[in-house]
Amino acid sequence: MPSKTLTSYLPELSAFLFGRAKPSMVTVNLTNRCNQKCIYCEIGVDHPSIHKDVLSVSDLKWILDEMAENKIRKISLCGGEPFLFEGFIDVVAYAGNKQIRCSVTTNGMTAHLLKESELKILKETKTEVNISIDSFRESIQSFTRGSPVALQNALKSIQKLSEKGIPVTVLTAISKYNFRDLFQFLTEAYEKGIKQVLFQPIIYYSNYPERSPIENKSLLNVSTGELDILMDQLSKILRFERKHKINTNVYRIYPWIRYYLHTAASQNGKWFFDDVLEKFFCREIYAIIDISYDGGIQPCGLVPASVSIINNRDPGLMALWSNATVEIKNDLSNDRYYECCNGCCHHFSRNMLASMMKYPVKNRHALIKMMPFFLSRIMSRLLKKSLFLYGW
Template sequence: MKKKKKVVDELAGSGVKRIQLLGGEPLYSDRIFDLLDYIGSKGIKVGINTNGVMLSEANIKRILNANCVDDIIISLDGLEKLHNKIRAANIFNIIIDNLNTLIKLKKQKNVQLTVGVNTVLTGENTEDIYELLYVLDGIGIDYWHGLELVKFDTNEKTFTLDEIIEILKKLGQIQQKVSLIIKPKFTFPFIVQYVNITYGFKLYLAEHFCGADLTFAYIDWSGRFYPCDRALPTNLNKDIYKNLKIHELYVNKTSLDKCITSDLFKAFSFVYADETIKAKACIGYPYHKKICYPCMVVLKNTDVDKAYIYCLEMKQKIFTEWIQKFKSECLNDEYGIPEYGIPEYVIPENVILYKNTSTMYLFDVKLNNIYEIEDNLIKAILVSLYNNSSKNKSDIFTEVLFSPHTEINIFDGYESFVTNFTTAFTDIQQKGVIYDISKTLL
């Protein structure tokens, strides 16, 4: 316990605001409660990941009395039969009883505490999840995390794109009926946004952000210090660790400052440095800094140059799938957008980044750059262009990119441009004004 308190002291001295206790079973030893009291005395908040078996009424009361725990996450892999098969026999009902007790005591004591459930989605348990969500909602659980199984050894995906969309559609339907916040996380970029927009759901949108070496770090049972809980020797190529002096990164033997300035941590912090904008793999990739990051674990390398090469290969594969999906479901005959106008990268969102690849004139004003227009408006404009311009029906070349952020000003005067463009579109509808679009590509 002395070593643990020493670690807490150093973390508190370094300005750490939150500690997440996870890995193994934090509640296995009664000493955890003394540690919670000590952490609380330092003004640090605590989150606990537990399998739920040890959440007895007595333990729950001790947790609530610690006055530092503000979030408890319980692992459930499915309904009774499947969960007991995966974890251990006859524990599902114990966990459900403990959850009921936790929610009851939380309300009685009026404690500000969120209670969530994590489920690793494996393909075997997806059907169980739909019914489980109703059970959790009935108990009063605040949120559910569905985490796609990630196979770090092969980078093989657990689900195909179509399977993910079907899962999200069912989750979206359930979200409309429950107060439980459903938080699905899949490796396909912006897949949740796509389903929300396409089918009108309101599933929770997780931030696409990794705080490794920036907002958090991971300490294992022995005191070894890592940028995150996945940046372990087993998840990275062995030769990466040869020159990183990983054996020195023990928080109970080395200062915290020395740990976070090590080569391993520098590799992770670099991925958010401004220099990444200049990376060859990302030049020309729309909003790359906003929508992706070269995770060293996924890329299997802390050598940034080598990682980017693999990153580009991965992105190309992912977005090739997206393009096929976009072609078949989004760009249909209703809007008549020619196939050869499909962009290289397509990212779903509720605002479209519209890039005309030909020179466009609007009341003698030349429009030949990139600008943002609301999704429904730009579609209507494209329809109007085809319907109103018999001269240019076959000559319209467009690229449509979904923009990941709605608050980006593409150029000076953006707001007035949108206003003017909207007004102009109204004129098109009312007066039949024709756009003159030349076939000269930019």
């Protein structure tokens, strides 16, 4: 896997030093169909009755052509369940031909059924696969993912992909159902040969803003009375990954997750990022083009689209995206945040880093607080690299 320094941190630094000329990636929800019923996902609790996707392979090819023309080299394929999108592998192969790297986020229900030729395409295009697993305890995984075969299939998929040399990252939603076992979860992931686990708390706004949020969604999060238990689990994970060949994003979420969960519980109208930063900056509305399963270009993942690629694509993707984001950019640059910004934890680590780079003086207290986490991470990565290099 290319080092994160090369793929993320250096391009980010250059974007801040020399300006961001264009977004760094596109994310597309290929479909709203799904084969799980996750308790924290609007698609899971309300599968659509219509079983035909709005987007087609030719729409995806248009998006990829536009990306290639504008030298945007990363696309994230999501959903719904992206493997249910007819022509999924054709899209990956087409992206590969255009030198665009795909990452796909899946529940792993069907990836183990891929044909050899399809696996070969994933491998040759260096597609990154993220598989969502909340727990290795079957009872918890079945409950949170709403399927009795969720764990079994995800593990089969990990095994199949790993056998073919396709790297898999595990994504874990931290909820009140699994937080007590996160450390145990990581050690088991390590034993299973998984190299990376990324955690995030529950987003309590709707993941699909055209749908109403699940009722009392924030109550799925860890309660404030149990935060110490969660923080203890995260500390243990930090210590474990310093010495083992597995990486997580815990060093990035540790500084803010407590504040996020407090706000989720109280919903007192306060911005949770005010507890973390003196000045907040949302990088995502400049760095990502978010395309919904109905072809809408969203101002960001949590805000509904008003511009579509389906009806009138003549202006081209970049012009449509500029149009779609003009209002949100104006609002946020005048500190007029949106209600959903308080529930936007999936982007917060990157936004936090971007805020500190953009406003280092205003955010100096945050910078001083975060520095030990970043330094310790860099040191442990260097140490691990040299130890593993010498066959430790």
